[in-house]
Amino acid sequence: MTNSDRNRLKDKVFQVFGVFCTFIGLVVLAIFLIDIVQEGIARIDWDFLMDLPSRRASSAGILTAWVGTLWLLVLTALISFPLGVGAGIYLEEYSRKTKLSNFLEINIANLAGVPSIIYGLLGLEIFVRQMRLGGSLLAGALTLSLLILPIIIVTTREAIKAVPGSVRDGSYALGASKWQTIWNQVLPASFGGILTGIILALSRAVGEAAPLIVIGALAYVPFTPASPLDEFTVLPIQIFNWTSRPQEEFLTNAAAAIIVLLFITFLLNGIAVYLRNRQQRKIRW
Amino acid sequence: MKISEKIIEGLLWLSAVITILVTIGIIWVLLSESIAFFQEVSIVDFLTEKEWTPLFADKKFGIMPLVAGTLLTTFIAISVALPIGLTIAVYLNEYAHATLKQVVKPMLEVLATIPTVVYGFFALTVVTPFLQAIIPSLAGFNALSAGIVMGIMIIPMISSLSEDAISAVPRSLREAAYGMGSTRLQTAFGVMVPAASSGIVVSVILAISRAVGETMIVAIAAGQQPRLTLNPLVPIETITTYIVQVSLGDVPHGSLEYRTIFAAGITLFVFTFALNNISFWIKKKYQEKYD
Numbered sequence: 001m002t003n004s005d006r007n008r009l010k011d012k013v014f015q016v017f018g019v020f021c022t023f024i025g026l027v028v029l030a031i032f033l034i035d036i037v038q039e040g041i042a043r044i045d046w047d048f049l050m051d052l053p054s055r056r057a058s059s060a061g062i063l064t065a066w067v068g069t070l071w072l073l074v075l076t077a078l079i080s081f082p083l084g085v086g087a088g089i090y091l092e093e094y095s096r097k098t099k100l101s102n103f104l105e106i107n108i109a110n111l112a113g114v115p116s117i118i119y120g121l122l123g124l125e126i127f128v129r130q131m132r133l134g135g136s137l138l139a140g141a142l143t144l145s146l147l148i149l150p151i152i153i154v155t156t157r158e159a160i161k162a163v164p165g166s167v168r169d170g171s172y173a174l175g176a177s178k179w180q181t182i183w184n185q186v187l188p189a190s191f192g193g194i195l196t197g198i199i200l201a202l203s204r205a206v207g208e209a210a211p212l213i214v215i216g217a218l219a220y221v222p223f224t225p226a227s228p229l230d231e232f233t234v235l236p237i238q239i240f241n242w243t244s245r246p247q248e249e250f251l252t253n254a255a256a257a258i259i260v261l262l263f264i265t266f267l268l269n270g271i272a273v274y275l276r277n278r279q280q281r282k283i284r285w
Numbered sequence: 286m287k288i289s290e291k292i293i294e295g296l297l298w299l300s301a302v303i304t305i306l307v308t309i310g311i312i313w314v315l316l317s318e319s320i321a322f323f324q325e326v327s328i329v330d331f332l333t334e335k336e337w338t339p340l341f342a343d344k345k346f347g348i349m350p351l352v353a354g355t356l357l358t359t360f361i362a363i364s365v366a367l368p369i370g371l372t373i374a375v376y377l378n379e380y381a382h383a384t385l386k387q388v389v390k391p392m393l394e395v396l397a398t399i400p401t402v403v404y405g406f407f408a409l410t411v412v413t414p415f416l417q418a419i420i421p422s423l424a425g426f427n428a429l430s431a432g433i434v435m436g437i438m439i440i441p442m443i444s445s446l447s448e449d450a451i452s453a454v455p456r457s458l459r460e461a462a463y464g465m466g467s468t469r470l471q472t473a474f475g476v477m478v479p480a481a482s483s484g485i486v487v488s489v490i491l492a493i494s495r496a497v498g499e500t501m502i503v504a505i506a507a508g509q510q511p512r513l514t515l516n517p518l519v520p521i522e523t524i525t526t527y528i529v530q531v532s533l534g535d536v537p538h539g540s541l542e543y544r545t546i547f548a549a550g551i552t553l554f555v556f557t558f559a560l561n562n563i564s565f566w567i568k569k570k571y572q573e574k575y576d
Contacts, residue, residue, distance in 0.1 A: 015380050022376055026389070087297070115525065117550070120528075125314040179293050210525065214532045239402050243402075
């Protein structure tokens with residue numbers, strides 16, 4: 001075998017290994033989803049969705065968990081949307097290349113890498129203790145908002161950056177002020193991208209359990225929350241709680257709740273991908 | 286007109302500055318509570334003591350077992366994710382058809398969107414029983430399953446970022462390598478990967494940082510027994526799991542036990558902060574190498 005034959009063989013071997021590695025991730029994903037569906041799908045019915053939690057696995061439902069998740073989603077969106085988009089607009093349209101803007105940029109990159117459980121510790125001290133919100137929906141939403149703020153800021157900036165300068169110049173030429181230009185031209189043009197970012201960020205927030213456990217969200221809440229100051233539970237915490245029990249029936253419950261959680265997560269991600277594709281096709285500057 | 290514009294600019298500035306307040310808040314919270322902690326526990330004991338038993342009658346405050354557990358699961362995760370992730374990046378760039386790449390990349394990224402509590406369930410109910418069939422001595426809670434599943438979770442992080450880095454290498458380098466008669470493999474690992482090395486290193490450091498801070502997988506599947514060991518087959522406890530464990534109990538606010546979670550938290554923060562800054566520094570330093 002000549003040297004070049006050997007190299008060609010190595011090349012082929014790596015190609016096979018490459019296919020193997022690429023598909024092992026997908027195969028594991030498939031096995032996992034099939035396993036979850038097999039274990040949990042039979043448990044999902046109207047009663048499971050509408051029942052309160054219970055000590056007995058067979059009568060336990062996820063009503064409080066998914067209602068809490070929806071509450072938290074809406075509150076988190078309301079808090080993080082103006083903050084994140086505002087910060088994104090400021091950094092992209094207003095800030096000049098100063099030491100402060102440079103520092104802001106490094107800081108946001110750093111915040112994106114802070115583990116979610118650390119945000120839980122922040123929320124515990126600031127929102128739960130200092131602001132005396134207790135383990136309420138509002139404390140949870142504030143904590144999650146800070147957690148996803150970096151994602152929203154980064155995607156808002158990308159979306160705004162994609163709007164060409166000629167659009168701004170045209171607006172200025174017609175006598176519009178800076179804010180009028182941003183409000184009437186830049187934001188509508190970049191709204192699809194901004195929305196994509198927010199939905200992606202929210203889909204991340206939906207799956208978070210750790211920071212909410214730290215701020216004291218409970219696993220057992222026998223009522224659905226009626227106001228932002230009520231105590232709450234969410235699907236990931238309910239799943240965690242059921243997973244950590246030894247009885248087999250609770251694992252079945254956990255699998256069923258996971259199907260509901262994955263449905264919400266994939267739905268949000270699907271919407272984001274759809275919006276991104278539509279945006280890319282629609283706009284031709 | 287002028288005034289309202291100024292007010293709007295001020296509000297936008299404020300929302301940007303909130304991000305700085307968040308950082309200050311994190312550091313202040315972690316520092317103030319851990320300073321109170323270190324007034325009662327000597328920092329030397331914290332760093333050198335080999336046992337972590339703050340919730341027992343005989344209290345020992347050595348962070349080393351928690352750090353060992355964290356590093357062990359992280360090491361296993363990276364050992365899974367780095368070879369697979371890098372191979373995927375190279376394969377998609379040098380071998381795969383462009384359409385395959387377009388289909389596979391988003392499919393792989395689904396792995397990163399699955400909530401980690403779901404991965405924890407997977408580790409506990411699928412991976413651990415499977416591994417127990419191969420390794421009978423494997424405990425029900427162990428670092429191995431948690432680490433492997435965490436590795437699967439961070440594959441897309443490494444493969445996506447590395448793939449971006451490799452495709453950013455100028456075409457001329459690849460063409461030069463082919464012109465010299467290199468095979469795809471030689472081009473990939475002799476030219477493309479070294480040229481994209483800074484981007485690949487950044488992806489790996491970010492993945493390590495993510496694994497160090499990952500909570501729910503280890504909280505569900507790795508156990509709650511702080512021990513100073515490198516044995517992946519027995520239950521261990523990570524820094525993040527300890528924080529969850531205390532949060533689920535009812536430790537009174539202001540007690541020494543309460544403050545341990547902030548001491549653990551600041552240790553975690555220091556680790557991830559250092560890793561994130563190293564990756565940021567590498568990115569900045571090598572960004573414009575080929576421009």
